[in-house]
Amino acid sequence: MVQLFKYLLKSTKSPARAHFRPSFLDTLRLTVRGGHGGNGLPKYGGVGGQGGCVYFVAKEGLTLRKLAQNMKDKRVVASNGEDSSKVSIFGQRGVDQRIEVPVGVQIYDEQQKLLADLNEPDAKCIVAGGGTGGCTGNNFIGRPGAHRTVNLDLKLIADVGLVGFPNAGKSTFLKAISNAKPKIAAYPFTTIRPQIGTIEYSDLRSITVADLPGLIEGAHANFGMGHKFLKHIERTRLLLFMVDIFGFQLSPQHPHRDCLANIYALNKELELYDPTLLEKPCVLLLNKMDKEGAQDLLSKLKPSITNLESGLEHCPEEVRPSRVLKFEHILPISAKNSVRVTHVKKQLRQTLDELAAEHQLADTELIKHQLKQRVGVRGPKIT
Ligand SMILES: Nc1nc2c(ncn2[C@@H]2O[C@H](COP(=O)(O)OP(=O)(O)OP(=O)(O)O)[C@@H](O)[C@H]2O)c(=O)[nH]1
Ligand SMILES: [Mg+2]
DSSP, X not given: OHHHHHHHHHHOOSHHHHHHSOOOOOEEEEEEEOOXXXXXXXXXXXXXXXXXXXXXXXXXXXXXXXXXXXXXXXXXXXXXXXXXXXXXXXXXOOOOEEEEEETTEEEEOTTOOEEEEEOSTTOEEEEEOOOOOOOGGGTTOOOOOOEEEEEEEEOOOOSEEEEEOTTSSHHHHHHHHSSOOOOXXXXXXXXXXXXXXEEEOTTSOEEEEEEOOOOOTTGGGTOTTTTTTGGGGGXXXXXXXXXXXXXXXXXXXXXXXXXXXXXXXXXHHHHHHOGGGGXXXXXEEEEOTTSTTHHXXXXXXXHHHHOHHHXXXXXXXXXXXXXXXXXXXXXXXXXXXXXXXXXXXXXXXXXXXXXXXXXXXXXXXXXXXXXXXXXXXXXXXXX
């Protein structure tokens, strides 16, 4: 019976099967223990071997899900150092435990203190040192290794973070612009885990875009998936906001918000999560421009969208941010028909290149300060 169930589960692609698919995992708790130091040999002044340590190394192409599957009991223990003996005065050191973790993992101890940020390939950190071997300093008695519980918190690393409310067309856009093959449907919450797409350019350069699902109005109050996935935009260099030009209504119980109110609402959600995110360079996409009446709507909303500050007083109080976003560019598109998607592709690359060049220049505090002010001075244009 169990076999039959397993077979059915394997062979069907029904929604039930999809339901059993393991979900995206971005946190993992592990217990780590360094090896015990070996005992010394007082008679000969022999020193025990040091216990092995547990260390993490960041590797690309790994996921926390894979790591969790490979480590069923969530415990990592390094081996003990050997005791000193007549034939081996210096005991052998214990063998280290090397654990490969995905790039972008941050490691916290139980008090939520950050121990390490493994944000580039081959970055390493020792999470549990081995105990010292027995010697004169400790009466020849080997010491236990460090023992602790660590929390691994994965924050995706992408050049661009795609932020928008459900149904705006984020996945449609990601599919049109990159190699990603996300699911697209006419109902909210189609995407339930972050997706990363890579945009390739003719000069063989590429940029990565992360589609971060689950953001809804009130996420700060833990509605929907709350801010679960917002942490992933902390490490993106550019935020790409997307709104439906016709606005959005989550359900009949929620108010319909026009496109402008949605921009403010996204602005507010980010502000409530982490106000420093508002300082990141950002671009706005106005999607579904192929639909009838979209151009007229755009002409009507244009003055307010290009000057968010001016419309603040008419913004519903519950979605009113205290500080508005300053978009580098505002780009009307039709993700579905791939209209102006190439233009977005060019703009993203250009903006990222400009940012990289400016950061290279910004080696004095003064220039860094001017950089922060930069977006505000220029003001966005709809192009
Ligand atoms: N007319 C029109 N429809 C679009 C456009 N882009 C997306 N859509 C439609 O809008 C609906 C939602 O698109 P998705 O790409 O799934 O939206 P999403 O933002 O990823 O939604 P969630 O994953 O639920 O957050 C689908 O029915 C798409 O076909 C567009 O440019 N024009
Ligand atoms: Mg989606």
